[in-house]
Amino acid sequence: MRAYLDCYPCFFTQALKTSRMILTDEREIWKILSALSSYLSGVAFGVTPPEIGREIYRIIAEYTGVEDPYYELKNKCTKQALTLYPEFKKIVANSDDSLLTAAKLAIAGNIIDFGIAEKFDLEKDVREILAGGLTIDDYQEFRLALESAEKIIYLGDNAGETVFDRILIEEMRKPVTYVVREKPIINDAVYEDAVAAGIDKTAEIISSGCDGPGTILGMCDPEFLDILRTADLIISKGQGNYEGLSDENLPVFFLLKAKCHVIARDIGVEEGSIILKRKSKSSA
Amino acid sequence: MRAYLDCYPCFFTQALKTSRMILTDEREIWKILSALSSYLSGVAFGVTPPEIGREIYRIIAEYTGVEDPYYELKNKCTKQALTLYPEFKKIVANSDDSLLTAAKLAIAGNIIDFGIAEKFDLEKDVREILAGGLTIDDYQEFRLALESAEKIIYLGDNAGETVFDRILIEEMRKPVTYVVREKPIINDAVYEDAVAAGIDKTAEIISSGCDGPGTILGMCDPEFLDILRTADLIISKGQGNYEGLSDENLPVFFLLKAKCHVIARDIGVEEGSIILKRKSKSSA
Numbered sequence: 001m002r003a004y005l006d007c008y009p010c011f012f013t014q015a016l017k018t019s020r021m022i023l024t025d026e027r028e029i030w031k032i033l034s035a036l037s038s039y040l041s042g043v044a045f046g047v048t049p050p051e052i053g054r055e056i057y058r059i060i061a062e063y064t065g066v067e068d069p070y071y072e073l074k075n076k077c078t079k080q081a082l083t084l085y086p087e088f089k090k091i092v093a094n095s096d097d098s099l100l101t102a103a104k105l106a107i108a109g110n111i112i113d114f115g116i117a118e119k120f121d122l123e124k125d126v127r128e129i130l131a132g133g134l135t136i137d138d139y140q141e142f143r144l145a146l147e148s149a150e151k152i153i154y155l156g157d158n159a160g161e162t163v164f165d166r167i168l169i170e171e172m173r174k175p176v177t178y179v180v181r182e183k184p185i186i187n188d189a190v191y192e193d194a195v196a197a198g199i200d201k202t203a204e205i206i207s208s209g210c211d212g213p214g215t216i217l218g219m220c221d222p223e224f225l226d227i228l229r230t231a232d233l234i235i236s237k238g239q240g241n242y243e244g245l246s247d248e249n250l251p252v253f254f255l256l257k258a259k260c261h262v263i264a265r266d267i268g269v270e271e272g273s274i275i276l277k278r279k280s281k282s283s284a
Numbered sequence: 285m286r287a288y289l290d291c292y293p294c295f296f297t298q299a300l301k302t303s304r305m306i307l308t309d310e311r312e313i314w315k316i317l318s319a320l321s322s323y324l325s326g327v328a329f330g331v332t333p334p335e336i337g338r339e340i341y342r343i344i345a346e347y348t349g350v351e352d353p354y355y356e357l358k359n360k361c362t363k364q365a366l367t368l369y370p371e372f373k374k375i376v377a378n379s380d381d382s383l384l385t386a387a388k389l390a391i392a393g394n395i396i397d398f399g400i401a402e403k404f405d406l407e408k409d410v411r412e413i414l415a416g417g418l419t420i421d422d423y424q425e426f427r428l429a430l431e432s433a434e435k436i437i438y439l440g441d442n443a444g445e446t447v448f449d450r451i452l453i454e455e456m457r458k459p460v461t462y463v464v465r466e467k468p469i470i471n472d473a474v475y476e477d478a479v480a481a482g483i484d485k486t487a488e489i490i491s492s493g494c495d496g497p498g499t500i501l502g503m504c505d506p507e508f509l510d511i512l513r514t515a516d517l518i519i520s521k522g523q524g525n526y527e528g529l530s531d532e533n534l535p536v537f538f539l540l541k542a543k544c545h546v547i548a549r550d551i552g553v554e555e556g557s558i559i560l561k562r563k564s565k566s567s568a
Contacts, residue, residue: 005300005310008317009293016289026289030329033292041322138455 001246002046004262007254012036015056022064024255025168035059049243050214056215057185068184070159077112077160077187078196085163085198091130091166099146100139102171103255104130107274109164110257129257135273142253142276149233152176154203155215155245156206157238157256159189160212162197162269165237169202178203184210188240212238217248239263245279252279285530286330288546296320299340302470306348312370323385333527334498341469341497352468354443360446360482361396361471369447369482376415376451379503383430384423386455387539388414391558392543393448394441396471408440419557425536426560430456432447433517439463439499439529440486441522441540443473446481454487461511467495472524491533498524501532523547529563535561 007170008125008144019029039055061067088105096100108129112122146152154176156165169176178199181188194205209221213237217225228234234252236245242254242263254277258264299320303313323339346352372389379550392413398404430436438460440449453460462483465472473481478489493505499520501509512518518536520529526538526547538561542548548555 004312005313008300009296012293016292027329029289034325034327037321038325041318041325045311175557229393258549 001048001243001263001266002065003043003049003052004266006262007049007052008040010260010262011040011052011056014053015060018057018069019064021069022060022066028063032060032063035063046276048214048216049257050212050216050240051201053214053240054212054216054219055183070187071184074159074187074189074193075196077158078163078193081109081112081160081163082197084123084126085167088126088164088167091093099143099171102168103139103276104134104274105263106161106164106237107134107255107257107276109161111259112158112256129217129274132274134276135258135269136267136275137279138253138278139276141278145174145233145251145253145278146174149174151227151231152233153179153228153231154234154235155179155208155237155241156185156189156194156199158199159193160187161237162189162194162199166197166199166202168223168235169199176203177231178205179208179215180205181211181213182207182209182221184211185211188213210244212240212244214242214244216244242267248279250279253277254279260263285332285527285547285550286430286537287333287336288550290546292324292337293332294544294546295324295336295340298337301346302341302344302353302429303348305353306344306350312347316344319343319347321390329520332498332500333523334496334500335503337498337524338469338496338500338503346472355468358443358471358473358477359480361442362477364448365393365396365444366481368407368410371447372410372451376455383427383455386415386452387423387426388418388558390445390448390521391418391539391541391560393445394539395543396442396444400435413558416558418560419553420470420551420559420561422467422537422562423560425562429457429535429537429562432457435511435515436519437463437512437515438519439492439525440473440478440483440523442471443477443481443527444471445481445521446473446478450481450483450486451474452519453483460487462489463492463499463508464489465495465497465507466491466493469495469497474499496524496528498526498528500528526551532563534563537561538563 019032025027036059092098092101108126111125152174169224180190180194184190198207208215208224210216210219234250236252236254238256242256245252256275258269261271307313320343376382376385392410395409436458464474464478468474483489485544492499492508494500496502518534520536520538522540526540529536540559542553542557545555
């Protein structure tokens with residue numbers, strides 16, 4: 001998915017939010033916004049949001065010297081999610097369709113996102129999603145694809161959400177390769193975040209090689225691309241992975257909450273919708 | 285008032301909104317946003333919002349060839365406000381304090397602003413403001429200043445709002461010089477908008493010489509500056525004039541609705557507040 005016009009103001013809102021986590025001097029933050037402006041003035045129409053997001057956080061790191069401003073928040077989110085793990089495991093075990101419940105739970109975990117949402121109430125939001133339906137519901141196709149799949153790739157998104165991913169992977173009862181970002185970017189999960197969530201107990205963890213907030217194929221390791229292109233089922237979590245892969249011809253199921261109106265419009269749903277969507281080959 | 289950090293995303297939102305009034309091709313609008321980025325990358329900390337606003341609309345005019353995209357909307361607003369004129373004149377005449385009612389009405393007219401608000405319901409909003417109080421209420425000082433004033437300058441803001449200004453000027457019962465922008469910028473009133481509202485029946489109309497959406501002293505005509513600096517009462521309508529004059533040592537009363545959170549914070553009130561505020565000399 002290319003960056004839409006409405007992404008433009010949001011790039012600055014995101015830069016401002018992260019800059020304010022590190023700096024208080026408004027003049028210094030103004031310099032970061034000026035540098036972002038300079039970069040954006042040369043960005044061609046058609047570039048994806050995670051490619052631009054990558055540069056936003058690179059500029060912030062360059063000006064502040066802080067490479068991982070979300071480090072503590074990520075750890076906090078993972079810990080909070082882990083305290084909910086036993087309870088959610090019970091909910092999944094006691095449900096009529098434990099795979100469906102685990103899938104909904106994994107999408108619910110996608111509300112953990114400091115790049116977009118100002119605030120979220122994890123427990124409340126998760127319960128609402130579990131109680132409600134999916135706006136796009138390709139669950140039966142997902143279940144069938146899973147039954148026959150031999151090579152399954154699971155593209156992780158945010159730290160903390162990883163705990164919810166773990167529950168879904170455990171429920172899938174198949175060998176899974178779980179993919180994280182190469183380097184810290186916003187609150188996206190890197191290797192240690194996945195391990196902290198206990199993903200290593202249920203899946204192999206690898207890096208995509210991409211240090212942007214999504215799966216941008218042009219920035220991924222060739223080894224990872226080989227794995228991706230030979231997979232027969234790819235589970236893509238969250239907006240950043242959707243943005244990078246929505247136009248690629250791959251056997252993907254997108255699991256996400258459409259947290260901004262731009263993504264929602266691209267998918268064709270209302271903002272806030274809960275999505276389990278099979279990538280249609282015709283639209284590739 | 286300098287541009288705050290939170291103004292930055294809003295510059296793009298405003299550019300996008302006006303560009304979409306003229307263009308449908310997203311690639312062409314992207315070029316405008318790129319040009320705005322290039323300009324902003326060189327803007328120093330401390331510049332006022334109307335200085336930047338002036339450049340935003342200059343870039344749009346350069347790329348689209350459309351110098352006055354709000355021309356028809358301005359005419360429509362003036363016509364709509366004129367249909368309400370007889371009714372509001374009656375409300376003012378029948379009120380306990382006709383000058384206060386006219387002042388509140390003039391502030392209410394400030395809701396007409398396509399630069400900021402997406403939508404407004406003129407009649408409804410005006411009735412609410414008339415029924416409510418002023419958040420900052422320097423009305424008694426205003427009344428006293430008016431009694432002794434001999435040289436009164438009234439800085440207009442938006443077309444349509446001009447009709448409400450006319451009612452206040454009529455109620456002031458003193459000679460008034462009414463000031464408009466030099467050239468079309470957003471929906472700000474130029475000479476013909478003031479005449480269309482009937483301001484010429486009650487005041488002398490002059491241009492400030494400034495073609496930005498506010499009164500930016502460095503861009504005004506020397507003749508206008510002479511008039512401004514010798515005035516003993518200046519009535520400043522709206523955010524753009526506030527942004528240009530809030531740090532100047534002049535005998536100003538600011539009449540406005542704080543329509544964005546940045547202005548509201550600068551004044552020290554909640555967003556949406558109704559303001560009749562004397563410029564305090566100490567803060568100059």
